[in-house]
Amino acid sequence: NAGVTQTPKFRILKIGQSMTLQCTQDMNHNYMYWYRQDPGMGLKLIYYSVGAGITDKGEVPNGYNVSRSTTEDFPLRLELAAPSQTSVYFCASTVNTEAFFGQGTRLTVV
Amino acid sequence: AQTVTQSQPEMSVQEAETVTLSCTYDTSESNYYLFWYKQPPSRQMILVIRQEAYKQQNATENRFSVNFQKAAKSFSLKISDSQLGDTAMYFCAGTTSGTYKYIFGTGTRLKVLA
Numbered sequence: 001n002a003g004v005t006q007t008p009k010f011r012i013l014k015i016g017q018s019m020t021l022q023c024t025q026d027m028n029h030n031y032m033y034w035y036r037q038d039p040g041m042g043l044k045l046i047y048y049s050v051g052a053g054i055t056d057k058g059e060v061p062n063g064y065n066v067s068r069s070t071t072e073d074f075p076l077r078l079e080l081a082a083p084s085q086t087s088v089y090f091c092a093s094t095v096n097t098e099a100f101f102g103q104g105t106r107l108t109v110v
Numbered sequence: 111a112q113t114v115t116q117s118q119p120e121m122s123v124q125e126a127e128t129v130t131l132s133c134t135y136d137t138s139e140s141n142y143y144l145f146w147y148k149q150p151p152s153r154q155m156i157l158v159i160r161q162e163a164y165k166q167q168n169a170t171e172n173r174f175s176v177n178f179q180k181a182a183k184s185f186s187l188k189i190s191d192s193q194l195g196d197t198a199m200y201f202c203a204g205t206t207s208g209t210y211k212y213i214f215g216t217g218t219r220l221k222v223l224a
Contacts, residue, residue: 031210042114042201042214050209058211088153094210097143101155 002026006091006102013081013109021076021105023091031094032074033058034066036087037104043090049074081109112137116202116215123192124223130177131187131218133202142206144178146187149199149217158200161185192222 007022025032030051035043035058045058049068063085065077078085086109091102115134123129135144146158161169161178169176173190185204189196202215 033211035212035214040119040216042116042203042216043212044214045211048209048211056209090155092155092212094205097205097207097210098157098160099145099155099205099210099212104153106153 004091004093004100004102006089006105008105009103010106011108013078013107015081015083015109017081018077018079019081019107021078021089021091021107023074023076023102024072025074025091025093025100026072027093027095027100028071029093029095029100030071032068033092033094033099034064034074034076035090035092036060037090038087046076046089078107083109085109112139112142112204112206112213114202114204114213114215116218118218119216120219120221122221122223123189125192125194127192128188128190129192129220131189131200131202131220133185133187133215134183135185135202135204136183137204137206139206142204144176144185145203145205145212146174146176147201147203147214148196149201150197155201159187189220194222194224196220197222 004025033048034046047066049055089105142163144161148156
């Protein structure tokens with residue numbers, strides 16, 4: 001049982017490039033989330049999904065897009081990367097209020 | 111709106127001693143859940159303890175316990191017999207039923223000294 005798996009673990013992007021952060025879970029959870037963690041700060045919600053085909057914005061959605069075509073996968077798309085998107089990104093899923101987090105992706109935009 | 115406030119950016123404690131980390135949580139919801147997460151240098155988010163707001167009894171997990179004062183909106187974490195492996199960032203978080211979106215505090219960096 002792998003839990004929540006994120007790829008890649010590290011990535012350096014140039015300003016203006018695009019990329020997709022992958023997230024998959026094998027626990028059949030309906031609820032999935034993307035958070036970002038800036039240095040010295042707590043996690044802030046970017047987007048979330050309550051089931052396949054349903055997504056909604058969180059606190060800091062600008063510059064990101066998501067899709068949820070299956071229960072297992074919840075990719076996060078960055079279009080036109082900016083230095084302000086340098087952060088650590090966490091994917092999570094929840095069941096009965098308990099959250100399960102991936103290992104995080106450290107993204108640097110230069 | 112929900113808010114989570116951690117007012118102690120950094121703390122240190124001697125090995126084997128006890129330390130208390132503070133958190134306040136504000137929400138208009140009556141049914142909510144509170145958590146403490148540990149984040150070691152590996153970045154992994156590890157659940158330490160959880161508390162359901164409707165439960166009057168404070169949660170306990172081995173050396174970790176909480177003091178949940180509902181009226182004061184206070185949710186502190188007590189770590190007894192501190193160990194070097196407890197050195198980490200600790201986040202207080204809350205969520206409500208429905209979408210289960212988590213709101214996190216800014217964290218407290220705890221260092222256990224040998």
